[in-house]
Amino acid sequence: MLRCLLHRTFVPFQQASWEVHRQCTARGMPWALLLAAAFLPRPRACSADEQASVNYIQVPRDGSKVFLAMEPGIAAGAASPAQYAAQAVPLRDARRAPPRLGQEAAQLLRAATRLLPEDFYDSGRVVAEYYQEVRDAIKDATGAVEVIVFHHIVRNEALQASPGLDNRGAGVGGYARNAHADYTARTAVGAARQSLSRITDPEVRSRCQKCRFVLVNAWRNISDLPVQQHPLAVLDAQTLKEEDLVTVELRYATFSSESLQLRPAPRHRWLYAPGMEKDELLLFKQYDSDPTQPQHAFHCALDVAVPGSPARESIEAWPMGKQLLGRAASSLGLELHGGSLRLVLPRLTPRMYTRPLALALAKALPELEVESYDADLTDAERQPVSYLLPMPALGKFRAWAEKLGVPEGRLTLPPWLANMDKRKRKNLDEEQVQPLFFQEPSAKDLMEYQKQGILFGISRQGRVLLADDMGLGKTVQAIAIAFQWRQSWPMLVVCPSSLRGVWLEQLARWTPNVTAQAIYSGATPLDPSTDVVVVSYALLAKCPALQRFNGQRYKIVIADECHYIKNPDALRTQAVMRPAEKTERLILVSGTPVLNSAMELWPLLRLLDPAIGDKQDFASRYFKGTSKDFGKLKYVNPVREQELHHYLFATVGLRRKKEEVLSQLPPKRRQTIRLRESALTDATELRDLESKLFSNERWANNASMKDKSKALDLVMRVKKRACVEYVQDLINNGCGKFLLFAHHHTMLDDLETALQQRLGGDYVRIDGKTSQQARPDLVRRFQEDPHCHVALLSITALAEGQTLTAAEAIVFAEMAWVPGLILQCEGRAHRIGQTQSILIQYLLLDSSKTDSTCMKLLEEKHRHAGMVLDGKHEQLFDEELGLEAGREVVRQGPAKKARPHTAMGAHPKSRAEPAAKSWIATGKGSEGETAPKAAPKAAPKSAPKTARPKPAPSRSIKAELNDGEQYVILQPLHLGLNLRIGQKYGRADLESRCKGDDQKLARLGFFMKEGQKLKLAPLGAPASLKRKR
Known part of the structure; x- marks a missing residue:
């Protein structure tokens, strides 16, 4: 084998020797290993004029601060990301002229180790055996009184991403290619102070407190072969000056630190040991407390390699213990988690941090409970990454962490979380509350959960966010809560313009003795005898006089669909803020308070809870970064969603989902229907626009609303004919009642033409041109007239407030960029009174990235809102019909019909309908493009839920x-x-x-x-x- 490798390979002799070594090792032949090693090149001395490239930091000309992002998604803020440039530097052979710690700040030792190469990947053996070897070597070389080795890291880029079984739990990292020093003077002093607590002998600890201390890096090649790739180089400290040092902030997700980087200078001289072997140990300073001595030894990996040589494997060990533990404790994030506190480490925290932290926490805080680990049960070396701490133990945890030098600010909760207990004590006991509204005759029609909501609102002193699902009767709950302070009326109700009539109707139904006045014009005078003033957001912003009642402030304010005031800079938001900030009782109502981002909650929560900080405090707590969309600041990468959920609904919010309170209400079933192009000219223009909009993710995120609107307009034109044909098929196949939503008037007009041809006058249309007075009659007709089959609705004109529970299906002919609009439209039929299973269909253009992107936005916003509002992740298509099923329903043309379909095995809450009455009960045309010619047998009815x-x-x-x-x-x-x-x-x-x-x-x-x-x-x-x- 040896002869074959050396004489039949077409590689240089030296590279063949490396191949011999690798194959002999793989075959377990020690004699061949020794023979192959004899052919390997011996470490050579570098010549006096040898050079290599070193990466130096480039300092911004404007003098701004520089930072290094240690994790993805870190925001830059006012600082500049660190930039580096390579520069050729002269090298010196550390063996030819051995350096010393007192001069060059480095020293090369002969110090053999008993550990085999594979042993260095066993963290337990390294701590138990290698740490002692390092202590002995440093004491022998320096005469140190006490040596504490606190952590280590193995450098092997091949295993850097495998912190589990592959390397038996060792902390593995890549090569540090930029010139740097690990400690500044400030962080080094903190490390020394923390290390002293590790010394158990009081006499030794006292003596060490008066001694000079030095932080040293002990660097060793752990392979049996000499280093031939990326050798370590150390700067001669005698060529270093103070002006060469640059302090750089190291930013992590939950904390920050700092290190030193190096400016280039012609005087710099670097040294290294060519072909460093396993029995050599390189010591170099990270900090020296004696200012008369060299304090820092900058170092980096050189980008040089012998062709064909194996990757470098090395280990670094740091003395002056407990700095590792202090760093790990500083990185813990403190979050609210139900009635407890959650301590969580940043994602992908190395085990060299998590292991000692877990041991220290278990010893200091026995009451601490491990919540999650960095691996599953198959990993014997797995380590905790999050803990649950009882609230009373917070003081004990703070005392422990402060001893490690953790800044006090990292151990405190923001004011709105820290004051939760005080706020709860101010609340009334719900069992002792006697709602006045319960004495009204109409109160007998309240459902039990509505009564509980009324008790909740009154116990919160009338300052509450009602966030029940759409269709659960939030309006009557708001009226009943406000009725508790009837003597403080008149009351102001602010709502969308289309809901003013709804409020008048609801007030008349539930409180017939109350007089209410809806304002439709700024010229309308306020009736001094009225009890309730109902005004739209737009009119309130236009007429400031309406913000007060004949010069007096309102003591009770209700803001319906309060997500309308999500933007604090909008005029309508500022108009609502003026009366809301001064009122004694404030009731906010919205089934979708989070339409796009949790930042939309900040204006609402600030009105309800004075402890809420400013916008920046709230954003930094619940988002990791920001981005700019054409000059507009956006907050991205949400964090602590569970904490925000707990705060919201433990203090001011109340939310019940339909499935929690209405057992008779069936689930929604969603389905996508893919349609083919029907306008080739517009399709070409659409493809050109989409290639620009979606050429990359960044461009798509920053696309202007003009381009987005144009894309939706083109999508509408391209799929308009296919949508019309699909709706015609629905009617021809004997469908039941359904809602048909669209956005563009052109689409609405064409759909209406199709409805007229098929149904005559048996449909209703409501869009932005429909008067407010005519809308209730149109809604009533659809609800009560059995011959009225379709309600053609505008997405933006009828997304809120109306009840259309007679529908058994909803069809979206067009999508919207705002996912909340789609969800609100769905809520028109999925409300109280609905006894059927609702099928929701989205008609998407098969080749359009615009429609696909809108659907992805809908899924993501549904997930994000679910995490914040419901505390758990729910998929948009997690019910009967999956997304994959809908993707294959592609409209081919008039000859190939595609009909709505349902899943086999209906939800147990569904009401079975005969096939002759409704297409909902049929199962044709789903995953295939066409159904077989032979009519399939009817699907069996769903079994009762007791027999499922x-x-x-x-x-x-x-x-x-x-x-x-x-x-x-x-x-x-x-x-x-x-x-x-x-x-x-x-x-x-x-x-x-x-x-x-x-x-x-x-x-x-x-x-x-x-x-x-x-x-x-x-x-x-x-x-x-x-x-x-």
């Missing part, structure tokens, strides 16, 4: 599926398996598409037994090829 079968274990399903079986797909399975009707699939393919999901496997087995949706293919029929996933 429990899915069988997946292994029993596997046992029933024979490997040789092949199946033909007859009808949609609604399992998200990406199947085509009429195609044949093998058992293994179908099973693999289920991806181990027991529910899908169980339903697949049921379909195979039933034989209606798929049937066994004849033997010998070729199965479909399994696609790569």
